[in-house]
Amino acid sequence: MYHIGICDDDKLFCAQLEELVCSLGTELGRKIETEAWYTGESVMEDLEKIPPLDLLFLDIELYENSGIDVGKYIRREDDYRMHIVYVSSRQEYAMELFRLQPLDFLIKPISREQVKEVLMRSLKQRAGGKALFEYQKGGGFYQVPCEEILYFMSNDKKIIMAAKDGMQEFYGKLREVAGKLPPGFLAIHQSYLINMDYVAEYTYESVKMQDGSLLSISKPYRKAVRSRIKEWAKERMHVGI
Numbered sequence: 001m002y003h004i005g006i007c008d009d010d011k012l013f014c015a016q017l018e019e020l021v022c023s024l025g026t027e028l029g030r031k032i033e034t035e036a037w038y039t040g041e042s043v044m045e046d047l048e049k050i051p052p053l054d055l056l057f058l059d060i061e062l063y064e065n066s067g068i069d070v071g072k073y074i075r076r077e078d079d080y081r082m083h084i085v086y087v088s089s090r091q092e093y094a095m096e097l098f099r100l101q102p103l104d105f106l107i108k109p110i111s112r113e114q115v116k117e118v119l120m121r122s123l124k125q126r127a128g129g130k131a132l133f134e135y136q137k138g139g140g141f142y143q144v145p146c147e148e149i150l151y152f153m154s155n156d157k158k159i160i161m162a163a164k165d166g167m168q169e170f171y172g173k174l175r176e177v178a179g180k181l182p183p184g185f186l187a188i189h190q191s192y193l194i195n196m197d198y199v200a201e202y203t204y205e206s207v208k209m210q211d212g213s214l215l216s217i218s219k220p221y222r223k224a225v226r227s228r229i230k231e232w233a234k235e236r237m238h239v240g241i
Contacts, residue, residue, distance in 0.1 A: 001031050001032070001033050001228075001231065002025065002030050002031065002032045002033070002054050002055070002123070002126075002183075003032075003033050003035070003050075003051055003052065003053045003054050003055075003183075004021055004032055004033070004034050004035075004053065004054065004055045004056070004057070005034070005035045005036070005037070005043065005053045005055070005056040005057070006018060006021075006034065006035070006036045006037070006056075006057045007036070007037040007038070007039075007040065007042075007043045007056065007057070007058050007059060007062070007067070007070065008036075008038065008057070008058075008059035008062075008087065009038050009039065009059060009061075009062055009063060010059070011038060013108075014036040014038065015036075017057060017110075017115070018034045018036060020112060020115055021034060021115060021119060022034060024112075024115060024116050024119055025119075027116075028116075028119070028120065028123070030123065031231070035050065035053070039062060039063065039064070039065070040062040040063075040064060040065030040066060040067065040069055040070045041064060041065050043056075043058075043070055044065065044070060044073050047073075047074070052081065052082065052178075052179060052181075052183070053082050054082065054083065054122065054126060054183060055082070055083045055084075055085065055103070055118075055119070055122045056074075056082055056083070056084050056085070057085050057087055058070060058071065058084055058085065058086055058087065059086075059087050059088065060086055060087070060088040060090075060093055061088060061089070061090070067086060067087075067088075068093070068096055068097070068100070071084055071086075071097070071100040071102070072100065074100075075099075075100055075101075079179075079180060080101055081131060081180070081181075081182060083102075083103040083122045083125070084100065084101075084102045084103060085102060085103050085104045085105075085106060085118050085122075086102050086104070086105045086106070087106050087108060087110065088105070088106075088107060088108065089107065089108045090107075091107060093105070103118065103121065103122060103125075104118050104121075106118070126182065126183065131145070131146040131147075131181075131182045132144065132145055132146065133145075133146050133149060133161075133177075133180060133181065134180070135159075135161070135168075135170045135172065135177075136170060136171075137168070137169075137170045142168075144161070144163055144168075146181060146182055146184075146185075146195070147195075147197070148163050148164045148165070149161060149162070149163045149195055150162045150163060150164070150194070150195055150198045150209050150210065150211055150213070151192060151193060151194040151195060151198070151209060151213065151215065152174060152177050152192070152193040152194075153191060153192055153193075153215075154173070154174040154190070154191040154192075155191070157171055157172075158170070158171055158172075159171070159172045159173075159174065159177060162209075162211065162213065174187075174190070174191065174193055177193060178193055181193075184196050184197055184232065186225065186228055186229070186232075187221065188207055188215060188216075188217045188218065188221050188225050189215070189216060189217060189218040189221060190218060192215045192216075194207060194209065194215065196228075196229055196232045196233075198210045198211075199229060202217075202225075202226070202229055204217070204222055204226060205217055205222070207225075207229075
């Protein structure tokens with residue numbers, strides 16, 4: 001599932017863009033889920049409550065909190081996982097947007113071809129991206145390529161990270177870790193967060209990782225986990241990975 005948000009104070013524009021991206025998703029063979037907001041305040045309030053967005057179409061000229069304010073909020077902890085596509089009827093924002101690293105900047109009215117190109121670029125970058133997970137241990141900051149991480153396990157106030165080169169421990173909360181990761185990671189338990197690329201086997205009750213670790217799936221998660229792992233496998237086959 002590819003999660004796309006749209007934030008624009010023009011409700012008609014939001015509805016038309018939602019319809020367009022869903023149509024393009026069908027055309028590209030990808031399942032897309034959309035969420036729409038009409039104010040900067042509402043999107044900032046909801047970002048902590050919903051699954052991480054892969055792509056956000058964001059109007060710049062929003063009342064009170066502008067699209068630039070929202071962008072700064074999203075990037076406040078140097079989190080650049082979410083792709084932001086700014087939309088405006090004016091062109092003079094280039095320098096202000098530079099530091100927020102948007103995926104693109106589209107001038108209204110926008111065409112189907114422009115949206116399709118942006119969506120394809122976002123999908124391609126997600127599929128081949130080299131996202132890094134950063135954590136703090138002692139007085140140092142460390143980075144690990146997300147593609148090398150098998151899973152995370154929460155143990156009291158500590159997080160145990162299982163990666164290709166071994167185990168690492170650091171203090172933190174699993175929810176905060178999840179917020180920094182790309183779409184291929186999945187919570188299967190309140191204490192386990194796995195990289196679906198390293199699932200060797202799974203049953204309704206447990207997941208066996210490629211390093212041999214057997215992790216239990218919590219009852220409330222079981223139906224969703226089974227569905228998501230199957231869906232992820234199909235998506236990876238679709239993009240040829």
